[in-house]
Amino acid sequence: MAGLMSLDTRRCNYFFLYDGSKVRGEGDPTREGICYFYPEETPLDKQDLLCGQLAGVARCVSELSSSPVRTLKLRRCKFAVRMMADFFWALGCSMDVPTVSVCELLDHLIDLFCFYNGSVRQSYQLNSKESLAAQWAQYLSHMQSGPSELCYIFRCLRTIDSTNVDPLLLLKAALILQACQRCPLVLVGCILFRGRVVSTQMSPQLTMKVMVHESEIYTKTQKSNEASTSSSLGGAVSSTAVFLTTSELQYLQSAPVNKDLGSQSTPHKDDPPKKTRLSRTLSDTPSTESETSCPASLQPPQKLRFSPHVSESDDSLFSPASSQSADSPNPSPQPLRRLLSNGRNSNQTEEEVHEEESYRAGFQNKEDEDRQMDSQGDGSVFEETPCVNGGAGDGDAARGTAFDYRGADSGNEHSRDDRKAAGDSGVCCRKAKGHRAGTRHPPPLTFDSLEESPLIPMTLYMHRVNGLVLALLVEPRLTSDSASMEEVYHSSLASLNGLEAHLRAAPPGAPGASGQYVFAHYDSIQSTLKTNVSGRSGGATDHPFVRATSLLHSHFCDTETLQEAIIRNVSAAMYGTRSVAQETYFQQQGSLSRNWGIPSQQDSAFSLPSKARHRLLKHGVNLL
Amino acid sequence: MAAKKSTLKVILLGDGGVGKSSLMNRYVTNKFDAHLFHTIGVEFLNKELTVDGCKVTLQIWDTAGQERFRSLRTPFYRGSDCCLLTFSVDDNQSFLNLNNWKKEFIYYADIKEPEKFPFVVLGNKVDVTERQVSLEDARQWCQENGDYPYYETSAKDATNVAVAFEEAVHRVLAMDDKTDYLIPTDTVKLHRKPRSANICCS
Numbered sequence: 001m002a003g004l005m006s007l008d009t010r011r012c013n014y015f016f017l018y019d020g021s022k023v024r025g026e027g028d029p030t031r032e033g034i035c036y037f038y039p040e041e042t043p044l045d046k047q048d049l050l051c052g053q054l055a056g057v058a059r060c061v062s063e064l065s066s067s068p069v070r071t072l073k074l075r076r077c078k079f080a081v082r083m084m085a086d087f088f089w090a091l092g093c094s095m096d097v098p099t100v101s102v103c104e105l106l107d108h109l110i111d112l113f114c115f116y117n118g119s120v121r122q123s124y125q126l127n128s129k130e131s132l133a134a135q136w137a138q139y140l141s142h143m144q145s146g147p148s149e150l151c152y153i154f155r156c157l158r159t160i161d162s163t164n165v166d167p168l169l170l171l172k173a174a175l176i177l178q179a180c181q182r183c184p185l186v187l188v189g190c191i192l193f194r195g196r197v198v199s200t201q202m203s204p205q206l207t208m209k210v211m212v213h214e215s216e217i218y219t220k221t222q223k224s225n226e227a228s229t230s231s232s233l234g235g236a237v238s239s240t241a242v243f244l245t246t247s248e249l250q251y252l253q254s255a256p257v258n259k260d261l262g263s264q265s266t267p268h269k270d271d272p273p274k275k276t277r278l279s280r281t282l283s284d285t286p287s288t289e290s291e292t293s294c295p296a297s298l299q300p301p302q303k304l305r306f307s308p309h310v311s312e313s314d315d316s317l318f319s320p321a322s323s324q325s326a327d328s329p330n331p332s333p334q335p336l337r338r339l340l341s342n343g344r345n346s347n348q349t350e351e352e353v354h355e356e357e358s359y360r361a362g363f364q365n366k367e368d369e370d371r372q373m374d375s376q377g378d379g380s381v382f383e384e385t386p387c388v389n390g391g392a393g394d395g396d397a398a399r400g401t402a403f404d405y406r407g408a409d410s411g412n413e414h415s416r417d418d419r420k421a422a423g424d425s426g427v428c429c430r431k432a433k434g435h436r437a438g439t440r441h442p443p444p445l446t447f448d449s450l451e452e453s454p455l456i457p458m459t460l461y462m463h464r465v466n467g468l469v470l471a472l473l474v475e476p477r478l479t480s481d482s483a484s485m486e487e488v489y490h491s492s493l494a495s496l497n498g499l500e501a502h503l504r505a506a507p508p509g510a511p512g513a514s515g516q517y518v519f520a521h522y523d524s525i526q527s528t529l530k531t532n533v534s535g536r537s538g539g540a541t542d543h544p545f546v547r548a549t550s551l552l553h554s555h556f557c558d559t560e561t562l563q564e565a566i567i568r569n570v571s572a573a574m575y576g577t578r579s580v581a582q583e584t585y586f587q588q589q590g591s592l593s594r595n596w597g598i599p600s601q602q603d604s605a606f607s608l609p610s611k612a613r614h615r616l617l618k619h620g621v622n623l624l
Numbered sequence: 625m626a627a628k629k630s631t632l633k634v635i636l637l638g639d640g641g642v643g644k645s646s647l648m649n650r651y652v653t654n655k656f657d658a659h660l661f662h663t664i665g666v667e668f669l670n671k672e673l674t675v676d677g678c679k680v681t682l683q684i685w686d687t688a689g690q691e692r693f694r695s696l697r698t699p700f701y702r703g704s705d706c707c708l709l710t711f712s713v714d715d716n717q718s719f720l721n722l723n724n725w726k727k728e729f730i731y732y733a734d735i736k737e738p739e740k741f742p743f744v745v746l747g748n749k750v751d752v753t754e755r756q757v758s759l760e761d762a763r764q765w766c767q768e769n770g771d772y773p774y775y776e777t778s779a780k781d782a783t784n785v786a787v788a789f790e791e792a793v794h795r796v797l798a799m800d801d802k803t804d805y806l807i808p809t810d811t812v813k814l815h816r817k818p819r820s821a822n823i824c825c826s
Contacts, residue, residue, distance in 0.1 A: 166696060172664040179661075490653050494645075494686060498667030505699060 011152055012144055013077050014038060014092035015109070017136070018051045019124065021086035035087075035129060036136045054079060055088045071099050080106040087120055096547060097152050098554040104155050105143060108208070112139045115209045118243045118455050142212045148533045149546040153553055154522045156529035157204050157211075159197045160503070163620065169502050173199035176495045180472055183488050185481065187252045187458070189472035191496075193503045202473070204527030206248060210471050213240060213460060237463045237489060239479050243455035252473065463489065468500040518545045518587045519612070521621045525581045530619060544572055549585045552576040556583060568605045575608035577623060584623060586612035631670075631681045633703055634792050637725045638710030639718035640689030643748040646779035647710065648686045651789050656780055663688045665696035675793055682793060694728075701733035705796045708788070710746045713776065716756040719747075722765065742795035743772045746788055751778040 015038040022033040030048040037047045058069040058081050072079045072090075080102040082089040091106040110120075113135060117123040123132055147158070162170065173191045177199060180186045190200035190207050195215050200207045217238065244252070459479055463470040470492055478484050520531040533542045552565055556578050564577045574587040588604075588611060599605060613623045636644040645663050649655055652669040668685045685704070687697040707729050711718040722745070730738045745766050747757060759776065766772040773795070775788040 166665075168664050168693065168696060175661055175664070490649075490655065491657075494648065494667035494669045497669065498663075498665055498686075501668070501700065502665050502696065 011094050011097055011149070012091070012105075012140070013094065014042075014050065014079070014090065015106075015136070015140055016047070016051055016090055017120075018055050018088040018090075019086055020055065020088060035124060036133045038137065038140055040133070040137070050090075051088075054081070054090050058083065058088065058090075070103060073099075078102055082106055082110060085121070093152070096550055098550050098557065100554065100557045101153050101155075101550075105152070108155060109136075109139050109143060111205070112142075112209055112212055114455060115242050115244075116213065116240075118457070138216060139212065142215060145215075148531070148542070150520055150529060150531060150533055150549065153546070153550050154520075154529050155208070155527060156522065157197050157200075157207055157527045158195060159528055160193055164508075165198075165503065165506055169499060169506075170199055172495065172499055172502075176470065176492050176499065177201050179491045179495070180470070180488055182491065183478075183484050185475045185478040185484055186461075186488060187473045187475070189470060191499070192469045192471065193500075194467040198468075198499075198503070203248075203251060206244075206252075206473075208527070209242075210460060210473075213242075214462065214469050214471060217462070217464075236465065237461070237485075239459050239461045239474075241476070242458050242460045242473070244458050244473070245455060249456050249458075461488070463492065463496065465496045465500045466504070468496060468503065470496055516589055517611070517615055518542060518589065519585060519616055519619070519621070520545075520549055521582065521584045521616065521619070523582050530621060532619075545574065545585070545587050548572070548574040548587065549576070552585060553583065564609065566605050566608055568599070568603075573605035573608060575605075575612050577609070577612075584612065584616065584621060586616065630678075631683050632705045632793060632796050633683045633685060634706045634708060634789070634796075635685040635687065635701060635704040635729070636708045636710055637687055637729055638689055638746075639712070639715070639721050639725075642689065642710050642712035642715065642718050643779050644689065644710050645686050647708075647746065647748060647777060647785055647788075648684045650779040650782055650785045652684065654782070656782075658780075662690060663693075665693060666700045673790075673793060675790075675797060678797070680793060680797075682789065684789070698728070698732040701729055704729075704733055705799075706742045706744065706792045707733075708744050708746055708792060709772075710748055711757065711762075712749045712752075713747045713755045713757045713762075714749050714752040719757040719762065719765070723769075726769070739770060740799075742792070742799055743770065744788060744792045744795065745772045745774045747774065747776045748779060750776045750783060751780050 015036075017035040019033045019035050022028065023030055030052045031044055034047055034051055037051070054072060057072060062069045062083070068083055069081050072081055073095075076095060077092045078095055078097070078099060079090045079092045080099075089106060089110060091102060091109065093102045093105070097105075113120065113123075117127075117132070117135060146152070150156075176191060177189045180189055181201075188201040188206075190202055190210060191198040192211060192214055195211070197207060197211070202210065457476055459474050459476045461472040461474045461478065463472075472488070474488075478488070518531075518533055520529060520533060522529050533545060548567055552567060552574070553576075555565060556562055556576070563579075564575070566573060566575050568574070572587060574585060576583065576585045578584070586608060588608060609623075616623060636648060638644055640662060645660050645667070646656060648667075648669055649657065649660075652671045663686055666685055666687050668683055671682045671684065673680045673682050685700060687693075687700070707726075709722050709725055709729075711722055713719075726743065729735070730741070735741050745762065747759075747762050762776075763774055766774040773791050775784050775791065777784040777788055779785060
């Protein structure tokens with residue numbers, strides 16, 4: 001394990017956050033601007049040098065090219081770079097790690113910080129550098145704690161091994177989450193067991209963020225920087241403040257089926273009687289329907305267009321990164337598209353028209369809000385769908401929330417501005433395509449608008465039963481509402497106890513490594529990775545596989561038309577294939593001793609694809 | 625006698641829909657929810673009780689009644705101290721199935737002396753007006769099968785629920801007391817521990 005750790009730390013060499021606003025004049029020392037530097041034991045002079053040089057180069061290049069710099073490559077280290085307002089982040093990894101992945105990792109780090117601390121500027125105004133340094137260190141260590149080196153290449157959720165678990169238990173977990181949602185203050189949730197996802201209602205990105213806190217409290221139970229409510233419900237329940245971006249919130253608020261109708265449900269006043277209701281049952285139907293006026297909402301089929309064309313895209317070059325990582329900073333209210341955008345939508349223009357349409361719709365809503373208050377109950381088709389689909393009137397809760405935070409926030413002006421910002425960045429997406437060389441990654445404005453896009457305070461509620469954790473994103477007022485707290489607690493307690501007992505009793509998975517082959521199968525939509533690379537059994541044997549995977553992954557990202565590839569050296573050959581949403585890598589162990597030079601007809605490398613198809617079937621990976 | 629702390633495992637068995645989950649919820653949280661989904665596998669809640677000066681944690685295990693969940697629930701029968709056989713008075717079939725439930729329990733819980741094991745029988749849903757199982761029939765079955773105590777309950781309006789669970793506790797404690805008489809009271813009771821260990825491992 002120690003060997004592995006050292007390997008890991010070598011892969012992520014540097015990380016820093018530099019605040020340019022602290023260094024304005026000639027005489028200002030660079031170190032004034034260094035908010036956090038990893039490794040923390042780096043000599044200050046070296047910190048100065050690296051921060052000063054990288055920030056300088058990045059600024060210079062971005063001004064010359066009038067496009068933001070996303071990566072800087074040195075000889076032995078590559079840096080992903082993010083600039084936002086006066087802040088400058090850089091994450092340096094070894095050259096082995098694909099560039100897309102380094103960028104993703106950095107985005108993920110920043111997202112994590114914003115999720116738990118809110119806006120970066122504000123955090124540094126309110127807290128000491130030291131306490132925030134601890135946060136960065138925690139996120140970094142979490143990021144590096146993946147089970148194998150593959151976690152540097154693919155941002156993935158660790159899920160329970162579903163082949164070992166009765167599918168009924170997954171259903172049970174999903175039902176627990178639904179039962180919690182009967183309390184309108186509960187937005188969404190996920191259930192984790194021993195640091196792995198059992199069931200989640202959140203996007204993979206949001207789930208990953210939630211898991212950081214879970215693993216933190218799991219490992220260091222004593223450490224309590226956050227307000228933990230050890231109420232009558234016992235020490236098993238805790239809560240902490242978190243921050244969602246508008247797009248995340250919209251995604252959560254939209255109905256399970258028509259996720260991308262989110263923008264319509266935002267500004268809406270909840271009627272008081274609704275708010276006071278503590279629970280909903282499956283048979284309840286929301287009594288208030290409105291917002292029928294917006295034209296965009298009348299075309300759900302078109303909105304659900306995340307389908308087949310995703311693959312041949314020129315965005316796919318960028319997107320595995322952007323789509324997976326950019327979730328929070330991007331205020332565009334098209335979460336679904338982002339989620340699934342492992343590629344471009346070929347009907348891009350249509351999409352954008354739509355996007356704009358829905359913004360407008362949003363505006364109208366906002367402006368017509370009061371009027372709509374009166375016209376409630378005209379029963380739109382849409383608002384009913386959530387109930388039909390067992391969503392138990394999600395829309396309701398959503399609208400309640402929307403009103404709440406808008407109310408609490410500065411109000412209408414604010415949200416209107418957002419929307420404008422979002423719209424603008426949409427426009428820039430299009431332009432950004434021209435800058436492929438410089439920007440491999442998401443549209444430049446995403447991060448510029450990060451600061452402007454308001455982060456909405458929410459609360460992360462956690463209920464732990466031994467190794468099992470129920471994590472819910474709830475409205476902050478839930479924690480002060482003891483009746484609702486008890487309702488949520490009691491509605492789930494027995495089932496959580498039971499689920500925990502079941503999962504604990506489940507036999508541990510059979511050791512995956514069969515010795516004959518190594519594989520990795522990544523699903524970019526669900527952000528899941530299936531692999532038999534254990535990482536533990538002295539990662540050295542798997543290292544060539546990881547390197548080859550890294551190489552092919554980069555190629556897949558860079559070459560949109562590339563679907564299959566075999567790479568080979570004297571001792572090993574690897575087959576890689578990708579589809580719209582998945583990438584699969586397969587390497588046969590054992591000698592290929594006679595394979596060198598120009599491949600002959602008999603070269604065993606050519607049999608890899610069929611072997612992969614055959615072997616991986618039993619892992620549930622279908623390459624046919 | 626010093627207050628001893630122990631956990632009693634009580635398990636609710638019976639056909640799907642007879643109200644096992646509702647009984648548990650009514651007893652532990654005093655709430656009733658008409659819209660509960662089928663229980664999948666098993667669930668449990670703890671309730672602290674003080675009986676005759678003894679602190680007892682009553683662990684009530686609720687199980688899935690449907691046949692398709694059988695393989696999920698049966699591993700958790702082991703280590704039960706008492707079994708509550710439950711049927712619904714408005715469903716004759718659920719009453720007829722009591723025998724099967726008893727057999728299933730004895731088999732999977734690996735009960736060595738079934739005739740001595742404390743069963744309690746609950747006829748739930750007495751609030752419903754159309755009964756299919758008469759009080760006499762139920763009593764007769766209990767009489768014939770080992771003189772089990774019988775309670776007519778309603779989780780909906782809380783009739784007899786607490787009484788029934790308390791009876792279960794008394795039955796178990798009475799069993800324990802019998803064995804206690806055989807051993808000096810201040811000795812350490814060893815037999816409880818391994819049992820709970822079994823639960824973890826099964």
